[in-house]
Each structure stands twice: as C-alpha cells, then as structure tokens.
Amino acid sequence: MTQLQDTARPESGRAPDVVRINDVSKRFVLRKDNSLKERLVTLGRNGRRHREDFWALRGVTTSIQAGHTVALIGHNGSGKSTLLKVIGGIIDPSGGSVERRGRIAALLELGAGFHPDLTGRENVYLNASIMGLSRAVTEERFDSILDFSGIGDFIDTQVKFYSSGMYVRLAFAVAVHTDPDLLLVDEVLAVGDEAFQRKCLDKIRSFQEEGRTIVLVTHSLSQVEELCDRAILLNAGEIAYDGDPREAVAKFRDILEDRRVSQIAPGSSEKAREAIVHGATAVAAGRDAEAPLELGDDLEITMDVEHFGSTDDWMVAIQIDNTLGQVVYGTTTKRLGLELGTLSGRRQVRFVLKDNRFGTGKYFVNVSLMERSGRHFADLPQACDFDAAGNILAVGSTYAEPVFTDLSQER
Amino acid sequence: MSAQDRFDSLAQQKLVTVGSAQSRSALHSIREIFQQREMLSLLVRRDLKSRYKDSALGFVWTLVRPLTQLLIYYVVIGQFLSAARAGGIPDFAIYVFTGLTAYGLLSETIGGGTSSIVGNAGLIKKIYLPREVFPLASVGSALFNFFIQLGILLVATLIAGAFPIHADVFYAIPALMVLLVFGMALGLFFAAVNVYLRDIQYLVEVMLLLLLWASPIVYSWSMVKNAVGDGLLLDIYTNNPITLAVLGFQKAFWTAGSGVAEYPVDLLPRLGIAFVVGLVLLAIAQRVFSKLQGNFAQAL
Ligand SMILES: Nc1ncnc2c1ncn2[C@@H]1O[C@H](COP(=O)(O)OP(=O)(O)OP(=O)(O)O)[C@@H](O)[C@H]1O
Numbered sequence: 001m002t003q004l005q006d007t008a009r010p011e012s013g014r015a016p017d018v019v020r021i022n023d024v025s026k027r028f029v030l031r032k033d034n035s036l037k038e039r040l041v042t043l044g045r046n047g048r049r050h051r052e053d054f055w056a057l058r059g060v061t062t063s064i065q066a067g068h069t070v071a072l073i074g075h076n077g078s079g080k081s082t083l084l085k086v087i088g089g090i091i092d093p094s095g096g097s098v099e100r101r102g103r104i105a106a107l108l109e110l111g112a113g114f115h116p117d118l119t120g121r122e123n124v125y126l127n128a129s130i131m132g133l134s135r136a137v138t139e140e141r142f143d144s145i146l147d148f149s150g151i152g153d154f155i156d157t158q159v160k161f162y163s164s165g166m167y168v169r170l171a172f173a174v175a176v177h178t179d180p181d182l183l184l185v186d187e188v189l190a191v192g193d194e195a196f197q198r199k200c201l202d203k204i205r206s207f208q209e210e211g212r213t214i215v216l217v218t219h220s221l222s223q224v225e226e227l228c229d230r231a232i233l234l235n236a237g238e239i240a241y242d243g244d245p246r247e248a249v250a251k252f253r254d255i256l257e258d259r260r261v262s263q264i265a266p267g268s269s270e271k272a273r274e275a276i277v278h279g280a281t282a283v284a285a286g287r288d289a290e291a292p293l294e295l296g297d298d299l300e301i302t303m304d305v306e307h308f309g310s311t312d313d314w315m316v317a318i319q320i321d322n323t324l325g326q327v328v329y330g331t332t333t334k335r336l337g338l339e340l341g342t343l344s345g346r347r348q349v350r351f352v353l354k355d356n357r358f359g360t361g362k363y364f365v366n367v368s369l370m371e372r373s374g375r376h377f378a379d380l381p382q383a384c385d386f387d388a389a390g391n392i393l394a395v396g397s398t399y400a401e402p403v404f405t406d407l408s409q410e411r
Numbered sequence: 412m413s414a415q416d417r418f419d420s421l422a423q424q425k426l427v428t429v430g431s432a433q434s435r436s437a438l439h440s441i442r443e444i445f446q447q448r449e450m451l452s453l454l455v456r457r458d459l460k461s462r463y464k465d466s467a468l469g470f471v472w473t474l475v476r477p478l479t480q481l482l483i484y485y486v487v488i489g490q491f492l493s494a495a496r497a498g499g500i501p502d503f504a505i506y507v508f509t510g511l512t513a514y515g516l517l518s519e520t521i522g523g524g525t526s527s528i529v530g531n532a533g534l535i536k537k538i539y540l541p542r543e544v545f546p547l548a549s550v551g552s553a554l555f556n557f558f559i560q561l562g563i564l565l566v567a568t569l570i571a572g573a574f575p576i577h578a579d580v581f582y583a584i585p586a587l588m589v590l591l592v593f594g595m596a597l598g599l600f601f602a603a604v605n606v607y608l609r610d611i612q613y614l615v616e617v618m619l620l621l622l623l624w625a626s627p628i629v630y631s632w633s634m635v636k637n638a639v640g641d642g643l644l645l646d647i648y649t650n651n652p653i654t655l656a657v658l659g660f661q662k663a664f665w666t667a668g669s670g671v672a673e674y675p676v677d678l679l680p681r682l683g684i685a686f687v688v689g690l691v692l693l694a695i696a697q698r699v700f701s702k703l704q705g706n707f708a709q710a711l
C-alpha cells in the first residue's frame with residue numbers, strides 16, 4: 001500500500017486510490033421487440049436484425065485518488081452517467097473491472113430512489129439504511145438531515161407531492177449525512193434553487209477539506225473550473241482528456257463546436273463551414289504585444305474573419321471571460337447599431353475598448369461571426385487572451401478606485 | 412476526522428471489485444442479505460404500508476378481504492349450493508378458508524416476487540444493494556398477511572367449536588416450509604425473468620389461477636380420488652407440492668375432518684421430499700437470479 005509522506009497537503013498525489021477503473025467497456029443491446037410473441041417470431045437468425053449493439057463506454061482506464069474532486073464532462077450521451085453507474089456498482093461493465101474501497105453514497109439523475117407513496121421521513125430512514133446507516137444512527141442525524149434539506153414540515157408529506165427541487169434537497173441531505181468516503185453526484189444540483197446550490201457547494205468544499213472524494217457529473221462548466229481539481233472529458237464513450245479542469249473545458253468546447261458545425265450541414269465538415277474566424281489578438285494600444293494591460297488603456301481586439309460565400313447580413317461579437325469562465329464583458333456590432341455591408345472573402349476587423357477598467361487577472365476573448373438574427377456562422381472560443389496588470393488596491397474582475405473615509409471621525 | 416486520518420483508514424481497506432462480474436455464490440448472497448436485514452425489515456414494512464397508504468381504513472382492509480371470502484364460502488357455497496352435504500365436507504367454510512390461507516401465502520409470494528424487481532425499478536436504478544432483498548421483502552409481507560389470515564381462521568374454528576387442539580396441528584409446520592421454499596424459488600426466478608420479458612407477470616397470474624383449482628381447496632381430495640381412481644394420475648395430482656401443503660394445513664386446522672376425511676398415505680414423508688425438491692429449486696433459482704441481476708438496472 002502506498003505510504004503517505006506529505007501530511008500537509010491532501011492533494012499530494014500519494015493518497016490511496018479510492019477507485020480503479022481497468023479497461024471498462026459497456027455495451028448496450030438495443031432491442032426493438034419486447035414481448036414474448038415478437039421474440040418468438042424473430043427467434044433465430046432473423047432476430048439479429050432486431051438487435052443493435054451500442055458501446056456506451058470503450059476501454060476506459062483511470063484511477064481516482066482519495067481527496068480529489070473529479071468532474072466528468074462530455075456532451076449528452078457521451079457516457080458520463082453510465083460510467084458513474086458502473087463505479088457505483090449499479091450496472092455491471094461488459095468488459096474490464098472496477099475496484100473500489102470505502103463507503104459510497106450516490107446521487108444519480110434526480111433523486112436517490114425514494115418511494116413515492118412514503119413520506120419524506122420514512123424515505124429518509126429507508127434510504128439511510130440502504131446506504132448502510134443503522135436506525136439508531138439515522139435517528140441521531142435526523143434533525144441535521146432535516147435542517148440541511150430545509151424542507152421543513154413537508155417531511156411528513158408523501159414524496160410524490162414534492163417538487164423536483166425538494167426531492168433533490170432531501171436526497172442530497174441524506175447522502176451527505178451517511179459519512180461517505182466517495183460521493184457520486186450526477187447533475188442533481190442543477191434543479192436546486194440558488195440558495196440550495198450554494199449550500200451544496202459549501203458542503204462539497206467542506207467535504208474536500210475532510211479528504212472525501214467526489215465525482216461530479218455536470219454541464220455547468222464554470223462549476224468544473226471552480227470546484228474540481230481534475231476533470232475527465234468523455235467523448236463517445238472514450239476518455240478524450242484527463243487532467244487540468246481548465247484544459248478539459250477548453251477541449252470540451254472544441255468538441256461541442258465541431259459537433260455544432262457538423263450538424264449545421266450534415267456531410268463533410270469542411271464543406272459545411274460557411275465562414276471561419278481565423279484568429280484574433282488583444283493588445284493594449286500603444287504598448288508591446290506582450291505587455292499587460294494597464295488601467296485606462298484602450299484595448300484593441302483585432303479579428304481575422306472570412307466568409308466562403310457572400311453575405312449582407314452579418315455581425316461580429318466578442319465576449320470576454322475571466323479564468324472561472326464567467327462572462328465579464330460582451331458586445332456586438334449590432335449593439336453598436338452598425339450595418340456592415342457585404343462580407344465576402346477574408347477581412348480584418350477591430351473593436352477598441354476605450355479606457356478599460358478590468359481588474360487584475362487573466363482574461364480570455366471569444367469571437368463569433370453571426371447573422372444579425374443570432375445564428376452563428378463561426379466561433380472561435382478563447383481566440384486570444386490578455387493580462388490586466390496587477391493592482392494591489394482591489395481584487396475582482398472590474399476595477400474602481402477605492403477611497404476610504406471614517407465618517408464618525410470627520411465631524 | 413481529518414483528511415489524513417481518512418486516507419490512512421482508506422489505505423488499510425482492501426480494494427474490492429464492484430458489481431457481480433464474478434458470479435456470486437449463494438453463500439455470499441446470503442451474507443450480504445444478512446448484513447442488510449435492517450433494511451429488509453424496512454422494505455417489508457414499506458410494502459405493507461404503501462399498499463393501503465391512501466385509504467381511510469388502512470390496515471382494516473387486510474382483514475376485510477379474507478373475512479368476506481370466509482362469509483361467501485360459508486353462505487353461498489356452503490349453504491345455498493349445499494356443497495357441504497353433497498361432498499361430505501363438514502364445516503365447509505373452515506375447510507375452504509384453510510386451503511385459501513395456504514394458497515394465499517404461495518400466490519402472494521410468487522405474485523409479489525414476480526413484480527418486485529420491476530416495481531422497485533426506482534431504487535434499483537439508483538442504488539446498489541443486493542437485489543434479492545426485493546423478492547424476499549415480498550415473502551415477508553406475504554407472511555404477514557398469512558399470519559393475519561391464520562389468526563382469523565383460528566378465531567373461526569373457536570366460534571365453530573372446533574379449535575385445533577390435537578397432535579396433527581404440527582402438520583402445519585412442514586406444510587408452511589414447503590410453501591415458503593417453493594414460493595421463494597419461483598418468486599426469485601420469475602422476478603429475474605420478468606425484467607427481460609414482461610409477459611411473465613401475466614403468465615404467472617394465469618398459472619396461479621390454475622394452481623388454485625389444481626389443489627383440493629374448494630373440493631376434497633377424495634373427490635379426485637373417486638374421479639381418477641387410485642393410479643398414477645392420482646399420484647401426480649397428490650404430489651403437487653401445493654396439494655401436499657394444502658392437505659397438511661387441512662389436517663392441522665380443519666378438525667371437523669379428523670377421522671372423516673380421507674388423506675393420502677405418507678403425507679409427512681411426501682412433504683419432506685417436496686421440501687428437499689424445493690430447496691434444490693431454490694438453489695437453481697438463486698443461480699439464475701444472480702446471473703441475470705447484473706443487467707437489471709439497464710433493462711428496467
Ligand atoms: N439502459 C440503457 N439501455 C440502452 N442504452 C442506454 C442505456 N443507458 C444509457 N444508454 C445509452 O448510452 C449512452 C450514454 O448514456 P449516458 O446516460 O451515460 O449519457 P450521459 O453522458 O450521462 O448524457 P447526459 O449528459 O445526457 O446525461 C446513450 O447513448 C444512451 O442512449
């Protein structure tokens with residue numbers, strides 16, 4: 001067994017493996033006949049035509065160390081939930097194996113399996129006992145569970161009358177009170193209201209401090225960068241990237257973009273493109289290309305766009321994100337009330353953001369070429385980036401000069 | 412617990428392979444179920460509770476159905492149709508009710524077991540737990556109803572002045588065992604198959620209806636004997652485990668029949684053999700179940 005040496009930092013990489021996934025594949029057989037008669041009729045050679053193999057996971061190998069928070073990202077149907085279920089032991093892999101240790105709690109796709117006819121209270125006991133808590137322990141923690149869920153008097157109502165948010169609140173409350181070493185969460189947080197999401201995120205943070213391991217499936221990419229120290233990007237059942245969350249998110253955006261483009265005009269994706277954003281630069285006016293942006297500088301964003309045909313109906317949009325993926329700025333030529341004439345072939349265009357007030361930090365510029373109705377011709381996410389110079393007086397994405405006065409002293 | 416303590420204690424634990432990839436032995440399943448017995452009792456209670464959840468009378472309904480049955484058999488069949496006199500069955504209502512009690516246990520374990528996995532899809536798709544607990548939980552709730560019905564039966568015998576105080580009452584024990592072991596075996600088997608082929612649950616309904624009439628519940632064993640003679644056919648009829656169990660129950664609780672009614676010879680050894688056969692079936696059913704259960708969550 002690996003020995004822990006660096007005691008100060010749980011992320012030291014020498015933590016024991018909690019999950020080991022060895023070459024896991026999962027095949028689903030999709031059958032189109034489900035009754036006895038249909039099966040008898042299509043028995044034998046004929047039956048082959050009525051079944052179709054589908055590989056939801058292919059050769060997935062990885063391991064997860066204790067204390068990490070791992071995001072699973074990927075487009076719809078890429079196999080995230082399937083992988084989570086295989087880790088949870090809810091479905092068996094068709095090939096390969098999963099090894100695991102420690103207590104596990106799973107919150108898979110809306111709720112942890114409540115019985116609709118029972119009250120919240122009864123379901124808490126049932127669920128806790130399935131997750132391995134004895135009745136006495138559940139009783140002890142019950143008030144804390146109820147308090148965390150915040151559903152109050154509804155606890156004695158049958159759960160079929162719960163709203164989907166209340167359902168998830170209760171499920172999450174039970175799951176985090178079962179003292180798991182490994183917590184699997186599949187997209188459930190999205191249905192909670194803002195206050196509850198915040199509560200959950202706080203809980204996840206305290207879980208991180210306690211050295212618990214969390215595997216999180218989410219479509220909220222900003223959450224991935226904010227919360228996780230590792231991300232696994234799945235694409236069509238295979239691991240496309242495994243490592244730094246920011247990098248994973250960037251790769252994921254590429255995949256999404258490719259898919260979107262190929263969906264616009266099915267067929268070869270080369271032909272499908274109507275237009276392209278070749279690149280962009282962001283430079284502080286009057287400074288070197290590499291120099292950081294100082295407060296009050298004009299920021300020049302120069303873009304190189306091309307339309308393969310010709311169009312009168314077009315606009316350019318920029319969006320600036322901070323490192324957490326949150327939008328801090330965005331504008332379009334349409335907002336500026338501009339008619340741009342005909343675009344055909346390649347062209348350079350520029351936005352100048354005058355007298356900037358960006359706070360200290362790194363920023364990414366996304367560029368889009370669109371129809372005025374909003375349909376995208378072409379996008380270039382993270383086309384370029386720039387650094388806003390350090391300013392010790394304040395933190396955050398925007399800057400204003402702070403001045404302090406103690407009003408009681410002034411009189 | 413600090414992060415470091417958690418890591419240390421995790422490092423002590425062995426990595427275990429998840430899921431049922433390596434097919435699980437019966438012993439392993441039994442151990443797993445035993446560890447989850449607290450949950451099993453919760454599941455049984457849930458089964459019972461949710462059944463009458465939104466009804467005003469709730470639990471009273473558990474009593475109403477068997478009581479009505481008892482009344483119907485007593486009034487309609489016993490008195491109007493004079494089945495009692497014609498067939499030579501004294502205390503006809505008690506006779507029928509005894510048989511129905513035995514049959515009810517079997518049909519509830521099999522029927523409840525068959526739909527248990529499909530009915531608990533919500534849980535099975537969300538959480539790993541030994542799936543055998545669901546058919547077992549329906550055995551539990553069937554047993555609960557069985558004992559209520561048995562209580563009614565005993566009260567009825569008391570009223571009729573035929574309370575079973577005799578040595579034959581112990582026939583009930585092997586008969587109950589036979590019913591349980593067959594109920595569990597078939598319940599497990601059909602529960603697993605039903606996931607992949609939903610026709611099974613309707614097939615089971617029909618089968619249970621046939622079984623009701625294929626055992627001496629509303630008629631007597633001697634009627635069959637008179638009809639088919641004392642040959643192979645009678646043996647086949649008699650050695651049906653449900654027939655044996657029903658006869659065992661009648662011998663135990665239907666005191667009016669003692670000395671009057673005719674029973675097959677060697678009823679006790681037959682019950683013993685049926686029990687052993689049931690055990691073998693149960694072992695086979697468990698193998699089938701654990702083979703099939705790996706794909707439950709995705710097929711539901
Ligand atoms: N039980 C099943 N039977 C057949 N196919 C299935 C089953 N479960 C999942 N699939 C298929 O496997 C693929 C992966 O599904 P999965 O639920 O893992 O996707 P996902 O990444 O979680 O997607 P989403 O973001 O929409 O939640 C899908 O194409 C789905 O149709």
Ligand SMILES: [Mg+2]
Pocket residue numbers: 080081082109186
């Ligand atoms: Mg999913």
